[in-house]
Structure formats: C-alpha cells, structure tokens
Amino acid sequence: MKVLIIKYKESIKVLSLMLILSSLLLFSCRKTIKVKLPEYKQKLVIEGSITTGEGAIVFLSYSVPVFGGFDFTHPENAFVKGAFVTVSDGTVIDTLKEFNPSEGYFYYGSKVMGQTGKTYYLTISLNGKTYNAETKILPPIALDSLYFKGERDSLGFIWAHLTEPSGLGQNYRWFAKRLNKKTDYAFAAPFNSVFDDKFVDGKDFHFAYDRGPQPNDVQADKDDPEQGWFKRGDTVAVKFCVIDRPSYNFWYSYYLNKASNGNPFSAPSNIVSTLEGDDVLGGFYGYSPSYDTLAIPKN
16 A cells, blocks of 8 residues: 555656646747738729620729728728729720719620620729720530529528530639529629539539628628528529639639638638739629529428
8 A cells, every 4th residue: 555655646746747847848939929911002903794795894992901990881982983994895995884973883884795705805094004804705505404402401502413515624603593582683603603624524413502692791691590501492593604714713713812811721822813904903704604593392
C-alpha cells in the first residue's frame, strides 16, 4: 500500500511538471502579428448583359469599402448616374437610357436586339474615362427534361436531364423562378449557377439546382424558412443559358471568391473581369436561353 502511495505521488509530480512545461511552451510561442490592410480604392462596378430577342441592360455602381462608413440602408448612394453607355452590334449603335435619371444605376437599350451568332460591344464613358467589353451570343442548347425530387417533406430541388453536344466547349448558366409566387418577379440564379462541359462533353447526364434568391431580396431570402428549396405545388420556369467563355470565367471566379469569404484557410482568388479600363470590375455577358416549365404535383 505504501509503495502504491509513493508511485501515485510521483505520478502527480510528473504530471504537474508536464503541465508547467506545456504552459511555458505555449506562452513562449505567442507572437503579436500586425496585418496592414491595403488602402481602399474605389472601383466602378459594371454588370451588363444582352439576351436573344432583348435589348441590352447595364447596371452601374461604385464599390464600397467593407471597413468604412457606408450606409447600406441607402444603396442608392453608390449608384452611378449620368454615364454615357452604348452597345453596338458592329453596325448599329444603341445609346442606352437611364430608367430613372435622378437615381442612375439601371441603363437599358431598345435599338439593338440580341441575335444568335452576333458579337456585341459595350462602351461606357464616365468622368473622362472609357470602359470597353464585348460578348457573343452563341446558339442555344435546350434541356431534355425537368423533374422534381423531394428531399425533406414537401421540399426538394429541380433536376434536369441534358444531352450535352460533343466538341463544342460550351458554358452554361441556370436561372429559375416560381410562377405561382408574386415574390418571384425575376429569373434568379442560385449559388454556383455556372458550369462548363469539361467533364460532361458529349455525355448524357442529370444535374440539380436549388432555388436562388431574388435580386435585391437577399435578406428576405435569409429569413425564409424554406430558403433554397422548391416545394410541391410550385410551377417553376427555368431559363437555361449558353454563355461565352469570358462570361463563364467571370461568374466562376465570382463564386470562387464569394465561397472563400471569411475562410482564413482558403486560397485567395481574384475576380476575372471581362472589362477593359482602369479601376473597373464586372462583366458584359451574352445570354442564349432556352426555356422550360415544370408544374410540380402537390402530392
């Protein structure tokens, strides 16, 4: 019994010594790291597009600092008004109009309509600077079919079947909206809404997407208990677009950048803009859509 007590006391001493040494090691490894953030430089943000059968639309705003005094309850303070915006198909030049000249931000065209096979050129003049971009509208590729697959009670995702043409090197973007919901006023793109045919070239395959948030309703979407889901009884319209490679590169890099936000272990990534000019970010995309509608049975 005496031997056991001695061994127990010796074990306590060893353990205490180990704890002291561990503490010393931890405290001796502490080092204060000061990170100097680069000085913020404002950029012009451009999101422009032209779709088959439609005129061009362009959204113009200024970037805002993450660490700054910008009032996000008034996004109109970042809107750009008074820009001179044109879109050309190489023959006709369309000068875009401001939807609300007192506010700016949204510019639309009515003279040049999107056509398959044509290349379009965007030019923006603002504050003595000029920004240029171009995009092409490629032939559309239709989905074979749509179907709903339940995942949780009455909620689920929209699935599609696609026979991908061989050898074209195509790139795609997916949009959808619920026709039975007044809140769905626009075709919305979910996160990671683009893909290319690198691994599916010439293949017959199935894929699925969740429901994307409506533009400018991101907070309402976050508060929605059915966020991201489609539901039995919904009637869903899908806009499946072929896009050119520069448009794909922009959106792929955008989603990659967004996915790494706040993750200290992720690799840094830069957004690949399709625009030429100084201190500018964004893209000009040509959409060649095919449309399909799915009425999901209630039961």
